[in-house]
Amino acid sequence: MRDVAVVGFEQSPCVRREQNRNEVEVLVPVLRALREQTGVAGADCDFICSGSSDYLAGQSFAFVSGLDAVGAWPPVSESHVEMDGAWALYEAWVKIQMGQAETALVYGFGKPSMGDLPMTMALQLDPYCVMPLWPDAISMAGLQARHCLDAGVLTEREMAAAAARDRRHAMQNSNAQLRWDRSVDEILAEPYLANPLRKSDCAPISDGASAILLAAGDRAREICERPAWIRGIEHICEPIDLGVRDLGRSRSTQIAAEKAGVGSGKIDVAELSAPFTHQEILVERALGLSLDSSSQTVVNPSGGALAGNPLMAVGLSRIGECASRIFSGEADRGVAHATSGPCLQQNLICVLEGE
């Protein structure tokens, strides 16, 4: 395995609606800031990979215009995933492992505010038997949460505690969208949005973009004083049919975490991309993170997806938030999580370490 590291990270603020700027106009300043941070222009990278969704943009091949922000002339080596940018990072990591690149630019961007996001998400479901019922994403998550409660896996109070913790952490993150300090009891007093989910149990709808620069070996050390080395990265997918999955735990997260080596050392920081509180708890448990306050792991210091949820960039941002704490020396070892599909169907785990 080659040593590959995250050597730069930038993101736009997460906002409920980018009223005037289009996706590319949101992306351009992010890539410019990354260039200034690292001294490496996107077009000079050996490989470029992006994550976005034409369903969010409402037009086919919308991702192609994203290359306007890169400056793709003369032609560049480039690829795209119709997934969160965390999976674009995985592809770029593979490309570097294969010896076909030393540096790679990875970015994710999305403007879910243009459509009706919970309904748009229905289009990722089984197209024959489930999608025609148009189950919206919040109702689907509500069914999963109800199962977790009924099976005694977790409690509404634990969910409210996760909601409170992430938004309180986000008060230190100027890029977060939901930043507040409310008690668990205040949250439990909220009406249900999709029983048993309250509004505070749900991630916001956010527009935004983020970008990461990857580099191998000594090139990484040239670019960044303290690179965040990728010591393990894995993604595992479960079946799309909810009826054949154990919704009370995240088995794919657990397997990915084992393969990525999460448990082989202490974890200073964990950045999780679960868009609902009960899912965040399931992911925490699958990662083997202790939930009590004596734990050494700081979970979601940025606020996580529950404080800012720019779809197609939110998972990549978790890797970036984790890496930036290694850049600064605040953390030595961390884990980042990204998710895709309904009810935590597919999960990616990335273990990062400083030297």
Next chain:
Amino acid sequence: MSDRQMDGDKPSEHDEDVTLLRVPVSLDYDYSAGVSASRFLRGIEQGKLLGQRCPVDGRVYFPSRGSCPQHAVTFGDETVDLSDKGTIVTFSIVRVPSANIPLELPYIAVNVVLDGADTILMHVLDANPEDVHMGMRVQAVWKPREEWTTSTANILYFRAIDEPDADYDQYKEHI
């Protein structure tokens, strides 16, 4: 399998395979053209053709998407007023109807580079198919002013003007 089937309900109506499933999909979007395209569309609403200049190499993009796809720099707020005259760089004589083009066949699809611009505009030319040629000088024919909206359809079509053909060297990079 449903309970009714398990109870031995008459099999006949369940025996046939489902061979067709209709799933109408419709999503509504509240689309924003973006800062730069909005500026361009507000311009054309007033009959103005606004381009933007790349600060790196000075090339004028029309319409502008707000940043240079070659140098990845933003154009800022400055615009360049362009003429509605230009030069045909390539063309195609269309003899097949298309649902979204209400023109009589045959019509001529053209790539025009407007005077002062460095990128091409795709439009149609009102001319005899025998007369169209590369380097031909043309000018936009606009809808009546009261019908102008934020749309490039404010230009009905281009038509030839009485000017000598442009030099090949002036437009060869757009072919």
